Amino acid sequence: MGHIAYLSRKETFSAAHRLHSPYLTEEKNKELYGKCNNPNGHGHNYTGMVQKVPNLPVDPHTGMVMNITDLKKCMRVVLDELDHKNLDLDVPYFTSCPSTTEMLAVFIWDNMRKHLPKGKYELYEVKIHETENNVVIFRGELSSTEDVP
Numbered sequence: 551m552g553h554i555a556y557l558s559r560k561e562t563f564s565a566a567h568r569l570h571s572p573y574l575t576e577e578k579n580k581e582l583y584g585k586c587n588n589p590n591g592h593g594h595n596y597t598g599m600v601q602k603v604p605n606l607p608v609d610p611h612t613g614m615v616m617n618i619t620d621l622k623k624c625m626r627v628v629l630d631e632l633d634h635k636n637l638d639l640d641v642p643y644f645t646s647c648p649s650t651t652e653m654l655a656v657f658i659w660d661n662m663r664k665h666l667p668k669g670k671y672e673l674y675e676v677k678i679h680e681t682e683n684n685v686v687i688f689r690g691e692l693s694s695t696e697d698v699p
């Protein structure tokens with residue numbers, strides 16, 4: 551019987567952003583996001599943690615689920631699209647949705663899935679620390695509620 555082990559890797563990136571929704575008026579944006587709606591933005595040192603669950607057990611010959619070096623490379627490809635960027639101006643994904651930590655987690659989830667080797671591993675969780683206190687976890691779950699048009 552094989553051993554099922556979960557694998558996590560932590561990487562950091564720095565980015566500037568402004569919380570602002572194109573679906574709300576200027577007044578509503580100010581009221582909702584407060585200081586985070588400052589027109590000139592602000593920045594964070596984010597920590598991105600990606601966890602994977604293997605479809606296969608720990609390989610008895612290599613002792614690994616997946617080489618963490620490969621997971622790191624894959625994460626860097628995705629996170630380097632965000633690192634030292636202004637999320638709202640430099641990353642096209644955030645022109646149509648606010649650059650909240652929730653949406654960053656979704657962005658990273660979707661892009662990690664594109665870059666990981668197909669079929670061998672499942673992504674289990676993306677966890678983003680925006681600050682020491684603000685943490686978002688996304689596990690690819692979808693609700694049946696309609697998206698904003």
Ligand SMILES: Nc1nc2c(c(=O)[nH]1)N=C([C@H](O)[C@H](O)COP(=O)(O)OP(=O)(O)OP(=O)(O)O)CN2
Nearest residue numbers: 569583586592594649650651652680681682683684
């Ligand atoms: N649901 C969300 N709410 C908020 C988000 C978010 O991504 N999702 N983001 C922010 C801001 O970006 C903001 O920069 C957070 O900063 P702040 O509240 O100052 O951060 P801390 O919690 O670390 O600071 P405290 O000292 O604890 O206030 C706001 N909301």
Ligand SMILES: [Zn+2]
Nearest residue numbers: 567586592594
């Ligand atoms: Zn912020």
